[in-house]
Amino acid sequence: MKKVVLITGASRGIGAAAANFLAEQGYQVAINYKSNHAAAEQVVAQIRALGGIAQRFAADISDESQVVELCDEIKMQLGPISHLVNNAGVLATQMRVEEMTAERINQMLCTNVTPYFICAREVLKQIRAHHQPDQCAIVNVSSAASYLGGANEYVDYAAAKGAIDSFTRGLSLELAAEGIRVNCVRPGCIYTDIHADGGEPGRVDRLASLLPLQRGGKPEEVASAIAWLLSEQASYATGTFIDLAGGK
Numbered sequence: 001m002k003k004v005v006l007i008t009g010a011s012r013g014i015g016a017a018a019a020n021f022l023a024e025q026g027y028q029v030a031i032n033y034k035s036n037h038a039a040a041e042q043v044v045a046q047i048r049a050l051g052g053i054a055q056r057f058a059a060d061i062s063d064e065s066q067v068v069e070l071c072d073e074i075k076m077q078l079g080p081i082s083h084l085v086n087n088a089g090v091l092a093t094q095m096r097v098e099e100m101t102a103e104r105i106n107q108m109l110c111t112n113v114t115p116y117f118i119c120a121r122e123v124l125k126q127i128r129a130h131h132q133p134d135q136c137a138i139v140n141v142s143s144a145a146s147y148l149g150g151a152n153e154y155v156d157y158a159a160a161k162g163a164i165d166s167f168t169r170g171l172s173l174e175l176a177a178e179g180i181r182v183n184c185v186r187p188g189c190i191y192t193d194i195h196a197d198g199g200e201p202g203r204v205d206r207l208a209s210l211l212p213l214q215r216g217g218k219p220e221e222v223a224s225a226i227a228w229l230l231s232e233q234a235s236y237a238t239g240t241f242i243d244l245a246g247g248k
């Protein structure tokens with residue numbers, strides 16, 4: 001079976017690392033990104049330089065119609081999608097709950113929760129129409145924040161990731177009879193630019209010494225777990241979580 005994987009938010013960070021890792025394993029990789037064409041093109045070029053197959057697809061995944069078009073476009077250009085990595089996410093600036101507005105909280109949910117459902121919905125259509133479902137799988141990227149709580153920093157982000165944990169469990173049960181596996185990784189402090197976007201570029205270094213392993217993680221250390229959960233080697237794993245948080 002030709003394996004075509006959609007990775008959302010794959011122009012940098014954990015998504016880009018997963019794109020490289022999965023391309024090396026023979027997946028044809030659809031690299032979704034919101035607006036940074038140059039960064040997405042660089043990931044594509046890196047993969048192609050090593051003989052892999054990848055293509056970039058711009059889409060704002062918080063817009064339902066763009067997700068529908070994205071999945072149709074991938075099907076036309078690479079073939080029907082067989083695997084999904086729901087990865088794209090944002091981290092808002094640090095704030096205590098009593099200062100949060102409904103607008104901020106809704107924005108968080110619009111990017112970090114709803115698109116995970118919509119991407120899964122669209123990919124499932126292609127899986128059922130074109131693939132052997134029990135050869136297909138989904139991995140959701142949640143966060144250690146879902147169980148740590150994000151107090152004084154971003155409880156809205158932590159709650160959104162908690163929703164992804166429940167989504168993983170629920171969807172895995174809905175799809176288990178068809179053999180479609182749904183699993184989740186929960187990274188802790190990983191060196192990516194999400195922390196700069198959240199207003200604290202040095203956050204991983206600040207927290208590293210507090211972690212049992214006493215260091216931040218690398219995107220590749222999350223990518224390898226994503227790849228394992230998607231693979232046949234994880235054929236008996238569904239509804240499960242791999243915590244990659246340096247022991248937290």
Ligand code: NAD
Binds near residue numbers: 033061090189
């Ligand atoms: P990142 O900021 O490098 O990557 C996130 C990507 O998602 C970016 O490329 C961004 O442009 C994209 N994105 C955001 N909104 C989008 C939209 N509407 N449409 C399309 N793309 C969009 O950060 P990362 O650390 O690689 O994050 C990847 C995932 O890992 C996220 O879900 C994040 O919450 C999660 N995570 C990261 C850490 C960490 O410490 N880095 C820890 C726990 C969980």
